[in-house]
Each structure stands twice: as C-alpha cells, then as structure tokens.
Amino acid sequence: MKTAIIGAGLAGLSCAVTLEKHGHTADIFEHKKELGFRYDIAELITPILDSPINDAVKFFSETYDIHLKPSSNVQKIYVHSENESANIEGNIGFINLRGEHKDSYESQLAQQLVHSKIHYDSQATYEDISKEYTHVVLATGDPQDTQQIQPYDIALPSAFAGAIIKGDFVRNEVHTWFDNRFAPKGMGYLLPHSQTQATLVIVYPQYEDDWLQKRSEFWKEMVKQASHTLNQEIIIEKEFTISDYMVGKCNYPRIGNTFFVGNCFGATTPFLGFGQTGSILSGIYAAQDICGLGNYEALCKLLYKDYDDSLVLRRAIESLSNHQLDLVTKSLHNSMVKRIITQPNMSVLKGLSHLLKPFTST
Numbered sequence: 001m002k003t004a005i006i007g008a009g010l011a012g013l014s015c016a017v018t019l020e021k022h023g024h025t026a027d028i029f030e031h032k033k034e035l036g037f038r039y040d041i042a043e044l045i046t047p048i049l050d051s052p053i054n055d056a057v058k059f060f061s062e063t064y065d066i067h068l069k070p071s072s073n074v075q076k077i078y079v080h081s082e083n084e085s086a087n088i089e090g091n092i093g094f095i096n097l098r099g100e101h102k103d104s105y106e107s108q109l110a111q112q113l114v115h116s117k118i119h120y121d122s123q124a125t126y127e128d129i130s131k132e133y134t135h136v137v138l139a140t141g142d143p144q145d146t147q148q149i150q151p152y153d154i155a156l157p158s159a160f161a162g163a164i165i166k167g168d169f170v171r172n173e174v175h176t177w178f179d180n181r182f183a184p185k186g187m188g189y190l191l192p193h194s195q196t197q198a199t200l201v202i203v204y205p206q207y208e209d210d211w212l213q214k215r216s217e218f219w220k221e222m223v224k225q226a227s228h229t230l231n232q233e234i235i236i237e238k239e240f241t242i243s244d245y246m247v248g249k250c251n252y253p254r255i256g257n258t259f260f261v262g263n264c265f266g267a268t269t270p271f272l273g274f275g276q277t278g279s280i281l282s283g284i285y286a287a288q289d290i291c292g293l294g295n296y297e298a299l300c301k302l303l304y305k306d307y308d309d310s311l312v313l314r315r316a317i318e319s320l321s322n323h324q325l326d327l328v329t330k331s332l333h334n335s336m337v338k339r340i341i342t343q344p345n346m347s348v349l350k351g352l353s354h355l356l357k358p359f360t361s362t
C-alpha cells in the first residue's frame with residue numbers, strides 16, 4: 001500500500017499523523033515552499049458549534065493521541081449588534097494560531113510526524129499522483145480541486161477582509177459583531193493572539209457584486225467599531241483579503257481509493273465558517289479507513305449532519321435585519337438562553353435554531 005496526501009494543512013497532516021500511529025507512512029505533497037496557512041492569523045474552536053465535543057484539545061488528545069496546544073482558552077465571548085451588546089461566559093473554547101508560526105496548528109501536527117515526508121514546492125498533480133499511489137488523500141483546502149473529480153454543492157462563496165492588529169487585549173475574551181451595515185449577512189470578530197496582538201476579521205457571503213466592491217468601506221467601519229467597542233486606537237500591522245472562499249460539501253467522501261478531506265470534503269460549516277475541527281476529524285477518519293479501522297463514508301455521516309444543521313442556521317441568520325439581530329443579542333441576556341448555549345453535551349446548533357426561530361420564517 002502506498003499513500004499520498006496532497007496538501008499539508010490541518011486535514012492532510014492529521015491524516016498523516018494518524019496513519020503513522022497505525023504503522024503506515026505517507027508521502028505528503030505541499031505546493032508551497034513551507035508549511036502554513038496562507039495567513040498568520042488566530043482561529044477559534046468552540047464547543048458552542050462543535051457539540052458534543054466540549055473540549056477539542058482534550059478530545060483529540062485522549063481519543064486520537066493527537067496533541068495540540070492552543071494559544072489561549074476563551075472564557076468570555078461578546079456579541080455586538082447595531083444597538084445591543086451581550087456576553088456569554090464559561091469554557092467557550094480555544095484560540096490557536098495558523099500559518100508559519102512554530103506554534104501554529106499545522107506546525108504542531110508536522111512536529112508529530114516521525115517517518116512521513118513532506119515534499120515542499122510540489123508541482124505534482126492529482127493525475128500524476130493517482131497513477132503512482134494506491135491511495136490518494138485530497139487535502140488541498142480547495143473545493144475547486146474536488147470539483148475536477150466530482151460534484152461539490154456550494155452553499156456560499158465568502159469574502160474576507162482582515163488584519164493582524166496591535167492594541168491592548170484581554171487574552172481570553174473574544175468579540176463578535178453581527179451588523180449588516182459592514183458585514184452583510186456575515187460577521188466580524190476579534191481573536192487575541194496575546195495581550196498586545198489580535199486578528200480582526202469581517203467575513204460575509206459574496207451574494208451581491210456591490211458587496212465585494214464595498215469591502216474596503218466595510219472594513220474601515222469594522223476597524224472603527226472595534227476601536228469604539230474596545231475604547232482604544234486599533235493599530236493595523238498587516239492586512240489581508242480573501243475572495244471566493246467556497247463553503248460547500250462534496251457528494252462522495254470517497255471515490256475508489258481517493259479520499260476527500262478537510263475543505264475538499266466540506267468540513268467548513270456554513271453558519272459561521274468554522275472548519276478546523278471537521279478538517280482534523282476528516283483527516284483522522286480517512287486514515288482509519290486506509291488502515292482498515294473504519295469506514296470513511298460511515299464516519300463522515302456526522303460531519304454531513306453538522307453541515308446540514310449549520311446550513312439551516314446560516315439561512316436563518318441571513319434573513320435577519322439589524323433590528324432582529326438586536327433582539328437576538330438582547331435575548332442573550334436571558335440566563336436560560338445562556339445556559340442552553342453553554343450547557344455541556346447540549347446540541348447547541350439545535351438550541352440556536354430554537355433561539356432564532358421566532359425571528360425567522362425558516
């Protein structure tokens with residue numbers, strides 16, 4: 001058996017690490033010259049969206065022997081709408097780094113490899129690789145690569161504007177903004193890397209041409225709002241934009257001996273665009289199947305279910321006006337609603353659907 005993994009991101013590397021734990025090695029082909037997500041940013045993993053996984057770090061460590069050190073754990077999440085603010089306290093999840101940083105999740109996964117080789121700067125194509133290897137894991141993070149092979153249903157194309165910013169932040173507090181004036185049908189968020197550095201982002205669906213043209217205007221408004229909310233000047237260190245980031249799902253997790261993992265599978269859930277947990281899980285599941293320890297299609301059923309539940313919520317939130325977003329934010333002051341959202345083992349996606357129901361027709 002000869003296994004190739006195309007893409008050294010979260011899904012591809014989790015697959016390689018799991019293969020090694022069961023006595024197999026893989027050749028990993030990465031088209032960049034070094035490891036790392038395209039941007040050095042902070043990302044969030046939260047049980048609010050990953051239920052029933054309450055603590056992803058503990059879960060991956062205890063269940064799959066994959067050890068990830070986040071940069072901080074989150075104890076408070078603020079939700080801001082045009083005229084309201086609320087917060088939820090508890091073990092809200094973890095912030096981790098992505099990118100070339102030695103502590104990024106991709107670097108940490110690569111450090112857990114012993115025998116598998118990463119071939120950097122690889123120009124090898126799926127066609128070349130599939131001739132040479134018995135098993136191929138497609139993990140490029142790009143649904144367009146899946147679309148070359150099979151149908152991939154797109155739920156939404158997304159546009160991002162973001163930056164690494166400098167300021168004075170509380171490490172374990174995250175801010176989110178739901179405001180159609182500068183993140184139409186989307187959101188803004190601030191994730192601290194440290195007390196002095198954070199990632200600030202707006203992300204929204206690219207439904208109207210006009211929204212892409214207005215991106216820099218939206219971004220300026222986001223920076224203004226963040227500055228106002230945090231009551232300080234925000235200093236931009238490095239800005240970035242991303243367009244046409246596709247969120248969707250493939251029709252078949254496996255075709256022959258090709259496995260579609262991470263975003264090539266559909267691991268990013270449409271509601272708020274979280275995909276790290278699903279990407280890592282899909283990589284692990286593919287490895288388990290290759291080692292004869294599971295059935296990838298069956299293991300992916302739960303990921304498909306999360307995706308579908310999340311899409312219902314996405315369509316619901318897209319229908320909300322700023323006034324309705326204010327009402328939802330206000331309802332977060334209710335202690336029962338807070339309990340539903342933070343309760344361990346609660347299906348939070350279901351809880352949120354319940355919360356949004358009165359405000360939507362879906």
Ligand SMILES: Cc1cc2nc3c(=O)[nH]c(=O)nc-3n(C[C@H](O)[C@H](O)[C@H](O)COP(=O)(O)OP(=O)(O)OC[C@H]3O[C@@H](n4cnc5c(N)ncnc54)[C@H](O)[C@@H]3O)c2cc1C
Nearest residue numbers: 007009010011030031043044140141262263274275276279
């Ligand atoms: C700005 C931004 C913020 C996000 N924030 C969050 C968040 O807070 N929480 C969360 O859970 N999710 C978040 N996500 C989603 C999350 O990052 C993705 O779901 C996850 O990274 C997908 O993992 P992957 O392994 O499929 O792809 P990636 O991690 O992107 O890895 C793909 C790898 O394949 C390589 N590659 C691409 N093409 C080729 C090729 N042809 N040949 C060889 N190698 C190739 C790439 O260089 C890369 O190294 C965010 C996404 C973005 C864009």
